[in-house]
Amino acid sequence: MKQTAKRLDIVEEYYFSSKLREVRQLASEGKPIINMGIGSPDLRPSQAVIDAVTLAMQEENAHQYQSYQGLPELRNGMADFYATNYGVTLNPNTEILPLMGSKEGIMHISLAFLNEGDQVLIPNPGYPTYSSVTNLVGAIPVYYDLKEMNNWEPDFDALEKLDLSKVKIMWLGYPHMPTGARGSLKLFEKLVAFAKRHNILLINDNPYSFVLNDNPMSLLQVEGAKGVALELNSLSKTFNMAGWRVGMVLGNAACIDAVLKVKSNMDSGMFFGIQKGAIEALKSDKSWFKSMNAVYKKRRVLTEQLAEKLGCEVYKEGVGLFVWAKLPSGITSSEDFIDKILYEKSIFITPGTIFGSNGEGYIRFALCVKEEKVQEAIDRF
Template sequence: MIRTADRLNTVEEYYFSKKLREVRGLIAEGKPIINMGIGSPDLAPSEEVVSAIKDSMNEDGAHQYQSYQGLPDLRDAIADFYKAKFGVVVDPNSQILPLMGSKEGIMHISMAFLNVGDGVLIPNPGYPTYTSVTKLVGATPILYDLHEESGWFPDLEALQQQDLSKVKLMWISYPHMPTGAMADQRQLSSLVEFATKNNILLVNDNPYSFVLSNGPLSILGIPGAKEVALELNSLSKTFNMAGWRVGMVLGNAAHIDAILKVKSNMDSGMFYGIQKGAIAALKSGEEWFSSLDQVYQSRRELMFAIADKLNCTYDKNAVGMFVWAKLPKNSLSAEDFIDKVLHEKNIFIAPGTIFGSNGEGYIRFSLCVKEGKIREALNRF
């Protein structure tokens, strides 16, 4: 047996990878499982997007290797989208790098900027991949606390009192995953000021700005942000293209060049047809966003009813495609609670603890479930 790399000792298999095997096993046994745990959009992309990829199949060069930097038209579409939706002006030739999903960007950024032993500030609760990738590259995760009482925003004054001399990078995610909390202009400005003062690269992971959100913001819209910040974004949630794997990272030219050095050694460019579909998606009109919100709003009201049935509390103003709910006092632990629901009601809900210790006492419902199934789940409770 060949010994695996020591770095694998620092990480576990992704929670959903393991848990979904259990869920699939229950389905194979004939259990009528309703999956409310995963944020994988069940809706289809627009007809224009699907037509764009179909129409591209016979174009010259469609099936050849593509540029590591993506089609110029795709970068132009991303730049136009950011100007129209966020009021942010970026140079499509030097400040945008398309990605095969923003998740790969987490690895690319970490490999481009982190050395062994560098400190990385990671939100608790937050996306688990921040921690696992940090460990895989030999850097040191430093968790910073987020709490409901403070709107799931970090106490930057308390952070400033810590020894930050080895900290190289800070992950943030607003709108926040998993809670759906927003950060306003003032809060984003304080994060940029904190990063500038401490010479830290600030990375905002921003895939949820256009789901049930009336005021999308980009960290790059804050004065001085481009000097210290990158932003990841994705077409997965906004345009129902999760399986297409289309994302992007934006920032100043020097930072983008550093990430390109990594990316260009790890893939051979995004498939031409997918890029064409992405261009069509980014040109979607306001009716696309409003129709998407109508679906999710209706589903969310039903999910609130389930949370009420379970005596949970939640923030009706949170955005994104999840409902983050606090379990009643004296309840089971989050993981014991969701296991009880899974085996007694055949409903899978995500426990808050997979996002960090500060997720204890919380559960997360996904809105990527058809209304009929949500109503069925409500009836089961």
């Protein structure tokens, strides 16, 4: 076999890619696995969305290459969605770029702005893809602490003491993954001011703002944010379209143009039918969010009961698609803890360590399991 590129020496296969193989193997052996690990919504998109995709299949240009910037009506739909739900005005022609899921946006943004040796501020704990992509493009991760004592928000005094001269990008995401910390407009204002002082591109990863959250926020609500910031968003969790791969990056027009230069060399446009479904989803009114959250609220109550059955302390302030919980006193390894539960009770829970060193001592449950299955998990103890 040919020797692989050196960049692969500093990244590992994504945790869920490898761990889920192990979980599937146990299931194939007849183990009654309940998967509470990955945040892949099991609920359906609305029927109107499915109908829109079905109808689109018959349109004349449905199966041709599509625009790298997406259909104009999709960008308009994204602009209307932000105006209606966040009070943010965006130019659909210059400040919005549809993506095949926001995860690809992390790579596109990194390729557009990072040179080898540039530094990137990454939350600890945080989404593992920020680190892996930073390493893949030859930049250097610089981790900033998020801790429960600070409600999982950055310590700005500690940030100001860092040598920030080589920092080009700062990743953040509120509501926070994995903890569910809400964030606030006050926090966003401090982050924008920090980015301006140090000439840092601020990127908010915002896919969870409508899940169990009555106060959706956008970083772009802050005055002057467009001068220093981009925001990623996604239809995966908000509209139960994870497998459809529909996301967006929004904000500074010059930055959007730079990302487009990368993206246009890496794909040939999103499938027409999926774009039509996304347009319909973005028209959803508050009744959609209310009905979806009624389901998640019931699941959260049961999942908290399960966590407490395990002797864990639940982070009650969390919103979003997950329940974050501290391990029982005396337990030092979250990976050993979840493996014991996996092999003894056939329940898969995510260890906090995959999100960074500050995740040690915690575990994460996804709310993507039906109530009866969560109750079954409880009953197994």
